[in-house]
Amino acid sequence: SPEDDGIKGGLNGIDNGRLHFTGVRVPRTNLLNRYGDVAEDGSYTSPIPSPGRRFFTMLGTLVQGRVSLDGAAVAASKLALTAAITYSTQRRQFNASSELREEVLMDYQRHQRRLLPRLAATYAASFAHEELLEKFDDVFSGRNDTDEDRQDLETLAAALKPLSTWLALDTLQECREATGGQGFLIENRFASLRADLDVYVTFEGDNTVLLQLVAKRLLTDYAKEFKGVDFGVLARYAVSQAAGKTLHRSGLRRVAQTVADSGSGKKSAKALRDEDTQRELLSDRVQSRVADVAAVLRGAKGMSQEKSAALFNEHQNELIEVAHAHAELLQWEAFTRGLKKIEDPGTREVLTRLRDLFGLCLIEKDLAWFLMNGRLSSQRARTLDRYINRLLTRIRPHALDLVESFGYGPEHLRSAIASGAEQERQDEAAEYTRRRRASGDAPIDEKTLLAREARQKKAQKAAKSRTKG
Template sequence: MNADTSKTPAGSERLPVDHDVLAGLADGPRRDFRLRGRAFAGDPALRQPADDPSLEAQRSATTRAALELGKQGFPAQSLPRALGGQEAFAAYVAGFEETLLASPSAQIKAGVQYGLFGGAIQHLGNAAQHERWLRAVMAGELMGSFAMTEIGHGSDVAALGTTATYDPATQEFEVHTPFRAATKDYIGNAARDARAAVVFARLITRGVDHGIHALFVPLRTEEGQPLPGITIEDDGYKGGLPGVDNGRIAFDRIRVPRANLLDRYGQVAADGTYTSDIESPGRRFFTMLGTLVQGRVSLDGAATVGAKLALDIAVRYALARRQFAGADADEETTLLDYAQHQRRLMPALARTWANAAAHESLLGDFERVFSGADDTDEARQTLETRAAGFKALSTWDALDIVQECREACGGQGFLAENRLVGLHQDLDVYATFEGDNTVLLQLVGKRLLGDYAAELKDVDFGGVARYIGTQAAEHSLYRTGLASAGRTIGDIFTPALNARRIRSGKLIGALLAERVRVMVAQLAGDLRPAAKASPEAAAELFNRHQHELIEAARAYVEMLKWEAIDAQYKQIDRAAHPAEAKLVKRLRDLFGLSLIEQHIGWHLMYGRLPMARARQVGPAIDRLCGLLADNALDIVEAFGFGPEHRRAPIADGAEAARQDEARAHYRAGRAASTWPADEKAIYKSKMAARRRR
């Protein structure tokens, strides 16, 4: 079926896209699971109450929604087949992300229950522990928490202070919070619902600290009272996600059986002997944490769903809302007809489409690793790096896009009933969930430097000399400003000065990749002295270049996201679907050129774009924004949301009804003899008469 064209302005250049084809591209290869998640999210019974803002009312509604997800069997899809699951790892995540449409609180609470608490048991535990706990967790019958973060340590998991000391006399672990900063904090489900937790603590046995391991620790009685030795505090009101009962947990030398250690990567025998198949403590730690990457993957996708929702509301409002008179005295101009409004929303639409395409590629990586199709160290490291980087940029993008959409809807966007303010509040913490975004980009940057060093280590000495010589010559060329006399990237790909040439996919890809290459090479050169420096001097040198490291990582992730939407465009059968291919190409070009415009100073300083071509970027973006505005409704309809998902009156008839009423009023009034004369018209007529005299 084709999208409704009744709102398409006369003289537009709207592409006649097929709605089903475009929706298939928007949803990706796991569309069936997304549709199922979307149907779940549309159930009115799962919404948070709008008329009762109390924590208890919000938490109670959120708990019902999270438990219903388990009852309907969603989480069980990712279980091992031996436990009745399908091992559909990526498909489950794709469907789960759509639950944000019911409410972000429901999505996060369910993520804590099934993705973190259940996921930790599944990926860190053994078969007996799966049989003992996992079925009940994934059915929502055993509510739990993921107790990793502490007041004093969040992103630095290796430095957690909670201890789990083994006592061979009783074959138990003593779990203890030695100081206030070691209290587990911001733990989802802890304040109200959790009966148990997977607790991350320093495993100590026979006088040796073996680093961070996870244990299953009961927290409450069946009646909901904290067990002896366990103190639970309520985090109370937060800036968003009111339905999630975050809390603090402290342990006063409580005891759990040896069998409660989730021992996939480290085992403790009855006599206290520690063994592990991974000899290196560092490698063991990162392997263990790598199994928990699902949280970052799902946040990347959920944030993108949130951005889609905001854009769906803002675009529909911009097509209905009219402001300032146009050529027709009775017909004001729609917001989306204004070039600046297009500049506000269309780049955000392109960025969101690119983020969705990149997320689908990330889900592919996730599926290959967790299904065992490619469970190598390299594949896991790549997945962890991409998940960290994608999550960081997508959650930041979502916040920026929701805020832009809120402002683009004016005062109507500030009303709670239109979702945008609440959505921004709820998504705010996504920027620090599962790792602070800035710290995650540092992880990506370190991986880039490691890859860069690995590429150089096998090059012969002559090759290194040639490489360094080439770099030196290149930097000399651009530093002296002679690049304009030679051939820059812009010259190679754009022999003619026009907007179409600047939209070349090869040019955009080359510029984005070249920026990453130069930034990483320059950073590696700046950090080279650290190899021979003292630990203190090396740390100080690294700290001085931390900003450059993070910016290089950001450039790398931006390049990957552009490559994902470029790959999507290239995979479309252009003969069968020419309009859809052209639309995706426009989205791709706008996303890429927006990135280049954002960093235009860098491309000019390093001579990658000559000035004449750089001046073409802005006009090309303006042209693309205008073209995409003609298909804006098609694009947001492809997201597949209905009124039951938007729940924003301004996007589903309220604004259109007001505009229709106003137009009818003015038309009827002007046709009546009693309609007052317009003083401006009288004045203009008077001035014209004077000029004629």
């Protein structure tokens, strides 16, 4: 018997429902048996002998959905930013630097803060998606199709899909608000795209659950790396991380400390702009946290199932945060690798600034962790905000080029505010005002009249007192 899901929060072009089978026996021959079959005598066979490989082959069917969702989410962020940034470079609102012309929205610092970091994150997600597609093609074409390759693909998709789908929702909402009342109109698509993409964070694997999968992989890799190392060493490793001393990976820690210790504000900003510094800070954030949790969870060995589950649960939030940080690092690395392939020096320079903006915004978002764990000095942390603002003003002149390079035409955008209509409206209004001013019959601003009146009164008062004198 079928049951309709009714109207959903979005994606209503797809009709969802449930099918119940009551008292129905499914014949053995009707099993979906591509990867495993049951013979008449009840024996199980599979064309894939390794249970691990069989499991990941089955999971592979889910991977396709996650890869597609990652791509669709990145495309939605690009569409939203193209519409919002195009509109924001045309729309003028409120006077600030001149009485004659209002400011373009995109020139307001706050507007840049709202849109440009999301543009940087979208570029990062896009570079990461390209790498995910390559990995996907490698596995599914059979070129590199070992169990390990499939597991890597599975983990990569599980890491990237949550970030890009959350980013899309956040970007659509911010673009909706950044374009004011126009942004709320369905013809500009932010509201409808947001409704349709809402469920992307849930289906094909709930984002939070996927990040736990990533966290487990990080713990497994960590355990493999330190196989044979006794618990005492691991515990000391974690302690040394907290104390800022070096035990393992001394190179990594040394760079992180340089960031914490050295010099003036100007030097601080320069160090933060450095690619290696960003890499070390972002990878340290993952590695030392994995080490911390792994050290605690090692205590679960030999515990009852109930106790070890409780111990795991006590650290679940931290594990998910680490997986999130790991996925951000993957995006940052993909962006950085992408830069190396760009031949035009000007393009590389602008995109390097955008990558810096992405990296520094990640650090700013987690500043409390970097400060609490001695990875950044408070002096250096204070320069971060200023440096991000400086980057914004440098990226601002290229904002339109950066969205135009996504290559979307009107047939993709289908958004009235991205059509140039606002520019036409602004030009028409400016021309009208210019003509009226030139003709001399433009209305005089009330503020000008009041100022004129005040000047006249002052002059009269001065004249009176002179006559008295």
